[in-house]
Amino acid sequence: MVLDMTDKNFIAVDIGGTKISIVLFRNDKIVNQVKLQTNPIDKPTTNKPKLIADNIINGILNLNASTDQIGIATTGVINDGSWSVLNKKILGEFNKFPLCNYIESKLNTPVFAISDTEAAALGEFKFGAGIKLSEFFYITVSTGVGGGMVLNNQLYRKSPNLAGAFGHMVIVQNGKLCGCGRKGCIEAYSSGTALKQVLEHSEYKDLSVKDILLTKSDQTWVIELIKEAAIYLSEGIVNVNSLLGIENFIIGGSIGLNENFFNEIKNQTSLITSDKINLKKAELKNNPEVFGCLAYSSVHCKGI
Numbered sequence: 001m002v003l004d005m006t007d008k009n010f011i012a013v014d015i016g017g018t019k020i021s022i023v024l025f026r027n028d029k030i031v032n033q034v035k036l037q038t039n040p041i042d043k044p045t046t047n048k049p050k051l052i053a054d055n056i057i058n059g060i061l062n063l064n065a066s067t068d069q070i071g072i073a074t075t076g077v078i079n080d081g082s083w084s085v086l087n088k089k090i091l092g093e094f095n096k097f098p099l100c101n102y103i104e105s106k107l108n109t110p111v112f113a114i115s116d117t118e119a120a121a122l123g124e125f126k127f128g129a130g131i132k133l134s135e136f137f138y139i140t141v142s143t144g145v146g147g148g149m150v151l152n153n154q155l156y157r158k159s160p161n162l163a164g165a166f167g168h169m170v171i172v173q174n175g176k177l178c179g180c181g182r183k184g185c186i187e188a189y190s191s192g193t194a195l196k197q198v199l200e201h202s203e204y205k206d207l208s209v210k211d212i213l214l215t216k217s218d219q220t221w222v223i224e225l226i227k228e229a230a231i232y233l234s235e236g237i238v239n240v241n242s243l244l245g246i247e248n249f250i251i252g253g254s255i256g257l258n259e260n261f262f263n264e265i266k267n268q269t270s271l272i273t274s275d276k277i278n279l280k281k282a283e284l285k286n287n288p289e290v291f292g293c294l295a296y297s298s299v300h301c302k303g304i
């Protein structure tokens with residue numbers, strides 16, 4: 001393929017709990033995309049991060065495109081290009097795998113990595129629902145519950161911590177056990193995983209939470225399920241508003257974007273507080289993380 005000299009390629013990778021997306025951007029538009037399973041093998045192994053990285057390298061090579069830089073958004077914690085897990089149930093346990101150096105050495109291309117929630121917040125800020133906002137808090141509700149924030153027109157980062165880890169804010173003292181080891185976190189009540197646990201003993205246990213919320217939305221028990229999850233999440237939103245004075249919240253993720261779930265969060269926050277809270281739906285639907293990588297890349301890299 002012959003590239004115009006003015007064309008700018010950029011490759012972004014999103015490592016999720018179950019799937020990896022590898023996206024080729026050309027002049028800020030997605031022109032090619034590959035999806036892979038995150039877990040290359042089911043069995044536990046000590047070199048899982050290396051297997052995942054090799055899989056990503058193959059996926060990038062299959063795109064057959066030149067790029068000056070590769071950006072990675074991943075679940076877990078990134079510190080100085082090294083990758084560690086937060087929730088051991090998703091990818092097993094590993095600590096400080098040199099993700100950027102490893103891929104860089106195999107592909108001879110500079111690689112950077114940021115956490116997926118930071119990337120999603122940044123993606124919405126530069127290309128989605130946050131374009132006109134100078135500050136907002138981004139919340140994703142899917143398998144887990146995550147958060148990230150933009151303050152004074154900048155993504156707020158505080159390495160080596162994962163600043164904005166909204167899902168692990170405790171809202172019930174001595175409450176349900178969370179995957180992080182603490183009790184009573186929002187994630188233990190409002191995430192897809194938490195809802196799935198409630199459904200474990202129902203006749204719908206083989207359906208995904210997303211599908212149940214979509215197809216059984218007229219049933220009383222589903223309305224109650226959504227209401228309960230939204231109540232806990234809304235307590236967290238009001239806490240963030242009290243602590244930081246942030247009024248704008250962008251809600252994303254496969255469950256957060258469910259119409260009834262989103263509306264119930266609106267309803268519950270208004271019942272908890274009379275303070276002004278604006279809730280918006282995320283606009284980049286399935287891939288705010290790769291757009292966040294694009295925003296973080298050398299092609300853009302303004303105001304980070």
Ligand SMILES: [Zn+2]
Pocket residue numbers: 167168169178179180181182185187
């Ligand atoms: Zn937690």
